[in-house]
Amino acid sequence: MKDLADHLFDILENSVKAGATEVKIILGIKDKKFFCKIEDNGSGIKDEDVTDPFVTSRKTRKVGLGLPLLKRAAESTGGFLKIYNSEKGGVILEFETDIAHIDAKPFGDIARTFVDAIYSWPKVSFDIFVQQKNNKKLSIFDSKKIKGIVNYSEMQQKEVRDFIYDSIDRELKKIGIDYQFGIF
Amino acid sequence: MKNLEELKKIRERVKKDLELRTGKHRIKIVVCLGTCGIAAGARETMNTLIDLIAKNDTSDTIVTTAGCAGFCEQEPMIQIYIEDKEPVVYGKVDPKAAEEIFEKHILKGEIVEKYLFSKGK
Numbered sequence: 001m002k003d004l005a006d007h008l009f010d011i012l013e014n015s016v017k018a019g020a021t022e023v024k025i026i027l028g029i030k031d032k033k034f035f036c037k038i039e040d041n042g043s044g045i046k047d048e049d050v051t052d053p054f055v056t057s058r059k060t061r062k063v064g065l066g067l068p069l070l071k072r073a074a075e076s077t078g079g080f081l082k083i084y085n086s087e088k089g090g091v092i093l094e095f096e097t098d099i100a101h102i103d104a105k106p107f108g109d110i111a112r113t114f115v116d117a118i119y120s121w122p123k124v125s126f127d128i129f130v131q132q133k134n135n136k137k138l139s140i141f142d143s144k145k146i147k148g149i150v151n152y153s154e155m156q157q158k159e160v161r162d163f164i165y166d167s168i169d170r171e172l173k174k175i176g177i178d179y180q181f182g183i184f
Numbered sequence: 185m186k187n188l189e190e191l192k193k194i195r196e197r198v199k200k201d202l203e204l205r206t207g208k209h210r211i212k213i214v215v216c217l218g219t220c221g222i223a224a225g226a227r228e229t230m231n232t233l234i235d236l237i238a239k240n241d242t243s244d245t246i247v248t249t250a251g252c253a254g255f256c257e258q259e260p261m262i263q264i265y266i267e268d269k270e271p272v273v274y275g276k277v278d279p280k281a282a283e284e285i286f287e288k289h290i291l292k293g294e295i296v297e298k299y300l301f302s303k304g305k
Contacts, residue, residue, distance in 0.1 A: 001223050010222050017251060066219040116227050119234070120217060120249040149188065150195050156246075157198045158238045163191055 001069055003108025004034070004097070010066045011038060011093060012117045016124055018042030020090060023124060027110075028131030029176045032100040033079065034107070035131075041090040051081065070095060077101035107177055111169035114141065115161055122152050128168065130175050140171040211245040211290060214263040218252025225278060226260035232279040233262075236286045245290060258301055264289060275301035 001007050015023050020042035027036050053068045071081040077098040086092045097104055118126060125143035132138055141164070150160055172178075215221070215230040233247050253261055258275030262285070265271050272295060274285055281299050288294045295303075 006222050006227070009217075009227060010219050013217060013219075013222075013251070069219075069223075112227070112231070116230065120230075145188065146191070149191050150198070153202060154195055154198050157202070158235075159194050159198055160191070161234075163187075163194055167187055 001073070003106045005108030005110045005113040007070045007073065008036070008110060009113045009116060011070065014066060015040035015042050015091070016121045018091065021124055022127070024127045026129045026131055026137060027172070027177065032098060033096050034099050035094070035096040038093045039086060039090060041088065044085040044089055044091055045083065051083070073097065073105055076103045110172055110177055111165050114168050115165045118143065118164065119156065119161065122155065130171055132175065138171070141168050209244055209246045210267045212265040213245065213247045214250050214265070215247060216251065216253050216259060216261045217249045220252055220256035221259045221261065224259035228279050229260045229262065229277050229282045232282045233286060236283065240291065242290065255301070261301065270304045272303055273301040274299040
């Protein structure tokens with residue numbers, strides 16, 4: 001995984017694979033630390049350490065590397081990764097990385113991650129928020145609202161995809177999530 | 185979310201465009217997007233293919249995604265399903281390879297041996 005955008009896509013795929021139909025994402029930057037919280041309504045995790053590479057739900061092979069890799073990336077900057085079942089039955093995943101740390105991975109194209117996710121899993125609703133400086137959450141993408149306007153095949157069209165990309169990217173840049181290491 | 189009015193306008197344009205070319209999807213390209221695929225750059229491959237479809241106006245072709253196929257060392261992998269033909273799987277498909285495969289396999293129906301991983305079910 002070369003950047004956080006790849007990691008983010010990977011954990012969104014985990015939610016989808018766990019049968020989630022609704023995924024809520026909150027992103028923010030505070031004191032040069034990037035944090036992300038993802039809440040889904042999937043099947044949840046059993047009583048096992050999913051950040052252990054030898055614990056996986058897949059059957060094609062016996063290792064799962066997605067979460068251990070992200071955990072390592074976060075911890076190597078002094079950050080953390082937590083994953084636990086929510087009261088509603090899905091999973092809540094939180095991680096934080098110090099973007100000013102020498103070992104920090106660049107953000108990469110996070111807006112592209114969301115556009116790719118929306119394209120790849122049209123049946124899943126993604127709700128994306130950014131946490132602003134005054135701690136208020138701002139909705140920057142709402143699948144349900146978008147689906148009220150465009151249908152599935154319209155959503156696949158370049159012009160619509162570009163619109164979604166631009167509207168997400170603009171808001172991410174405002175809070176300092178830029179392609180490289182953010183604006184301080 | 186702002187600018188929903190703008191999206192409505194875009195939608196009107198796109199809708200008209202889509203009405204002009206309604207047809208069935210004849211070709212399906214599946215990009216493997218498990219952890220292994222993502223780490224190997226499969227999202228770039230996917231976006232290259234989506235752009236090529238738009239550029240060539242091959243609206244009978246769609247790109248969808250799947251998880252890990254179990255051959256992680258071959259990632260990024262793509263599977264191509266063409267109506268009435270055996271499925272074909274390609275391995276190590278970076279954006280450049282995707283362009284070549286698109287040009288030869290999707291547009292002309294020729295298999296690109298260089299990236300071939302398997303044929304048939």
